[in-house]
Amino acid sequence: MWDALFINARLATMADAGYGLIDDGAVAVKDGRIVWLGAMAALPAPAAELAAVVHDEAGRLLTPGLVDAHTHIVHAGERCSDFVLRNGGAGRNEIAAAGGGVRGTMYQTRATSDEALYEQTARRVRELIAHGVTTFESKSGYGLDFETELRIMRVSRELGRRLPVTVRSTFLGAHGVGPEYDGRPDDYVAFLARTVLPAAVQQDLVDAVDGFCDRLGFNHAQIGVLFDAATAFGLPVKLHADQYNEFGAGAVVAKYKGLSADHLEYASEATVRAMAEADTVAGLLPGANWTLLETARPPVELFRRYGLSMMVATNNNPSSSPTCSPTMMMNMATHMFRITPEEALLGFTRVGAKALGLAADRGTLERGKVADFAVWNVAHPAELSYRIAVNPCRRVVKDGAVIYDAPPLHIAERAGRA
Numbered sequence: 001m002w003d004a005l006f007i008n009a010r011l012a013t014m015a016d017a018g019y020g021l022i023d024d025g026a027v028a029v030k031d032g033r034i035v036w037l038g039a040m041a042a043l044p045a046p047a048a049e050l051a052a053v054v055h056d057e058a059g060r061l062l063t064p065g066l067v068d069a070h071t072h073i074v075h076a077g078e079r080c081s082d083f084v085l086r087n088g089g090a091g092r093n094e095i096a097a098a099g100g101g102v103r104g105t106m107y108q109t110r111a112t113s114d115e116a117l118y119e120q121t122a123r124r125v126r127e128l129i130a131h132g133v134t135t136f137e138s139k140s141g142y143g144l145d146f147e148t149e150l151r152i153m154r155v156s157r158e159l160g161r162r163l164p165v166t167v168r169s170t171f172l173g174a175h176g177v178g179p180e181y182d183g184r185p186d187d188y189v190a191f192l193a194r195t196v197l198p199a200a201v202q203q204d205l206v207d208a209v210d211g212f213c214d215r216l217g218f219n220h221a222q223i224g225v226l227f228d229a230a231t232a233f234g235l236p237v238k239l240h241a242d243q244y245n246e247f248g249a250g251a252v253v254a255k256y257k258g259l260s261a262d263h264l265e266y267a268s269e270a271t272v273r274a275m276a277e278a279d280t281v282a283g284l285l286p287g288a289n290w291t292l293l294e295t296a297r298p299p300v301e302l303f304r305r306y307g308l309s310m311m312v313a314t315n316n317n318p319s320s321s322p323t324c325s326p327t328m329m330m331n332m333a334t335h336m337f338r339i340t341p342e343e344a345l346l347g348f349t350r351v352g353a354k355a356l357g358l359a360a361d362r363g364t365l366e367r368g369k370v371a372d373f374a375v376w377n378v379a380h381p382a383e384l385s386y387r388i389a390v391n392p393c394r395r396v397v398k399d400g401a402v403i404y405d406a407p408p409l410h411i412a413e414r415a416g417r418a
């Protein structure tokens with residue numbers, strides 16, 4: 001007897017080409033794992049005899065639960081004031097002078113209690129879940145001091161404990177130089193590598209290490225210090241890479257056989273080749289291009305030619321990507337980056353899981369994998385990329401249990417009409 005059986009669904013397994021589609025399919029769950037999937041006609045007995053609970057999905061699309069592999073979701077406050085300034089033509093320096101920018105969020109986050117930080121973030125995480133996400137990555141990087149960086153990672157862990165979602169915690173102390181180290185980036189990086197990271201490891205708060213490697217950020221040698229420390233602790237690495245200029249940052253990740261290099265608008269062919277050899281994922285974050293009116297595009301044709309896997313993520317952050325909508329990012333990535341709707345969905349499922357080192361357990365519908373699904377009010381998976389700013393997510397299943405059902409859209413007709 002199975003714990004639950006989801007019947008009459010169109011399955012996008014994402015395990016094979018063409019979305020791995022199984023029309024008129026069913027998925028069975030036991031102890032939180034997928035134990036059977038296939039065509040309805042292949043079910044060994046009538047559904048009611050096979051499982052304790054049967055969910056009829058009435059022909060809707062059922063995909064793996066989405067994996068959002070790049071977020072800065074733990075932060076205090078919003079940055080609508082930055083948005084208004086930017087909209088009026090202000091640049092980075094003017095926004096910073098007005099108390100905005102990364103430092104604005106950093107000061108707010110430092111001044112916010114653990115519980116308030118958790119509550120503010122949990123609202124965003126619930127929104128992500130309601131958009132089909134069952135696993136996400138959460139970066140630190142709005143503390144830039146010992147105490148707050150650890151607090152942010154503690155909140156990331158707490159989110160995974162208290163909410164029905166899997167969270168991977170990434171240490172991004174090298175998001176920018178903490179104000180206490182202004183003008184001393186080498187000292188700041190040494191502090192991250194020798195003091196903050198070891199404490200995070202000791203308290204079991206961290207699953208990966210990230211940095212901002214750019215002419216405006218940290219150079220190769222500084223990232224090397226941090227990555228050497230990560231490697232010594234057995235932690236995988238990733239980078240914000242080649243976003244504003246060609247900096248060879250993707251190749252730095254590849255040298256460490258890192259999980260992913262993200263942004264990559266200015267990545268060179270040599271960088272792409274190095275990433276392909278290391279099997280490092282290319283992370284596409286179209287929300288930032290949209291918000292910053294960036295016209296440079298990640299070299300998708302090169303990624304394809306070298307066989308790189310492409311991840312797509314919300315990049316949830318209060319400045320350049322204030323969104324909890326994976327399907328909106330899929331729409332943007334298909335339009336602006338010219339990836340296919342299939343590549344976009346792969347980017348949020350199979351490749352998203354790979355970018356977090358979770359491919360063995362998540363990202364596709366296959367026997368033995370964790371039973372994390374999303375059910376959608378669409379007939380074909382390409383529709384997930386097609387629609388603009390609607391949330392077609394109907395139901396979310398985590399570890400085999402239904403954790404969210406979208407409320408019915410009920411608008412009564414006017415009374416009293418003949």
Ligand SMILES: [Zn+2]
Nearest residue numbers: 070072240315
């Ligand atoms: Zn980022």
